[in-house]
Amino acid sequence: MAHVLxxxxxxxxxxxxxxxxxxxxxxxxxxxxGAINFAIYVGVHARFAFVAGLIISLVVIQxxxxxxxxxxxxxxxxxxxxAAGDYSQRITATAQDxxxxxxxxxxxxxxxxxxxxxxxxxxxxxxxxELRTPIAALRARLENLADGVEALDEAAVTxxxxxxxxxxxxxxxxxxLSQFESGSVRLNPQRFGLAEAIEDAVAEVGPVRPDVRIAxxxxxxxxxxxxxxRVHEILTNLLTNxxxxxxxxxxxxxxxxxxPGAVRIEVSDQGPGIPAxxxxxxxxxxxxxxxxxxxxxxxxxxxxxxxxxxxELHGGSIRAEQRIPxxxxxxxxxxN
Ligand SMILES: Nc1ncnc2c1ncn2[C@@H]1O[C@H](COP(=O)(O)OP(=O)(O)OP(=O)(O)O)[C@@H](O)[C@H]1O
Ligand SMILES: [Mg+2]
Numbered sequence: 001m002a003h004v005l006x007x008x009x010x011x012x013x014x015x016x017x018x019x020x021x022x023x024x025x026x027x028x029x030x031x032x033x034g035a036i037n038f039a040i041y042v043g044v045h046a047r048f049a050f051v052a053g054l055i056i057s058l059v060v061i062q063x064x065x066x067x068x069x070x071x072x073x074x075x076x077x078x079x080x081x082x083a084a085g086d087y088s089q090r091i092t093a094t095a096q097d098x099x100x101x102x103x104x105x106x107x108x109x110x111x112x113x114x115x116x117x118x119x120x121x122x123x124x125x126x127x128x129x130e131l132r133t134p135i136a137a138l139r140a141r142l143e144n145l146a147d148g149v150e151a152l153d154e155a156a157v158t159x160x161x162x163x164x165x166x167x168x169x170x171x172x173x174x175x176x177l178s179q180f181e182s183g184s185v186r187l188n189p190q191r192f193g194l195a196e197a198i199e200d201a202v203a204e205v206g207p208v209r210p211d212v213r214i215a216x217x218x219x220x221x222x223x224x225x226x227x228x229x230r231v232h233e234i235l236t237n238l239l240t241n242x243x244x245x246x247x248x249x250x251x252x253x254x255x256x257x258x259x260p261g262a263v264r265i266e267v268s269d270q271g272p273g274i275p276a277x278x279x280x281x282x283x284x285x286x287x288x289x290x291x292x293x294x295x296x297x298x299x300x301x302x303x304x305x306x307x308x309x310x311x312e313l314h315g316g317s318i319r320a321e322q323r324i325p326x327x328x329x330x331x332x333x334x335x336n
Pocket of ligand 2: 240241302303304
């Protein structure tokens, strides 16, 4: 019974809270007058008729106004729950008036906060995990050296140096991503030659895999507009991925062409490519298609997230495509 009463909301479809209040007042006055008249008509004493009228008026108010304050009560309870860290509560938002619209906005805000909180937790877990692995490896090695189990030779020093380099790259990447997220990154846009920008990136990344050929096709004199240091970062990230996934003796192709209102840069390789199910997600932070395989090659899964942030800050777009028969192509468009 209580459940049925709770679901009765006769004024839910009224679009204004002022009209609702008016209807409640009119309804209660009409009910009171009707009850008093009826009681007097059947011969009840005027004093009892008045009391009966008041009771009926209260019942009518309760019936009509029910549902008007419920969302407000729920909102108060949900805000208290949020303050305590629980973002799961939602408000009954069936009313069409201003309170209903407030309840719907509240639900949207609660969902966004819920998602942001989940992402924050995931980020902390990912960061801790990514930092823990190289730190644990370094520590184990240092303990071995301290115990005399391992000799302090060149190989040990080189391995530890590589471990600390990996750590500092990771910390730099995290710092950079947080700057993109806080909106504190300012671009220094200028006109630059695409061919030169690509050659610079190739000169930096090429030596990492001397067995992989990098072929560049860029229209001579083609220029782009953007922050050259940031564009260099996009290119080195894409080239690093391409050479990392290339088969022995493979070829990576980089091309730059004019596109309507933009320049299109494509980086293609002959590696295993990216499965269709992962193609959208590879730009997410820490996302790796095969985490176990990629971990060995040193990537934390942040390079493409950084590249996407830079491209978006320039007002451009970036996407991955599967090449036929195999391989991956990353297509970047930067406004010109
Ligand atoms: N050219 C490619 N061929 C195949 N898979 C790729 C290629 N580029 C990226 N990927 C996949 O996308 C994932 C994300 O790439 P991303 O550059 O963000 O991270 P990463 O290279 O693993 O690490 P980081 O760039 O932080 O060193 C990679 O782990 C890999 O699984
Ligand atoms: Mg990468």
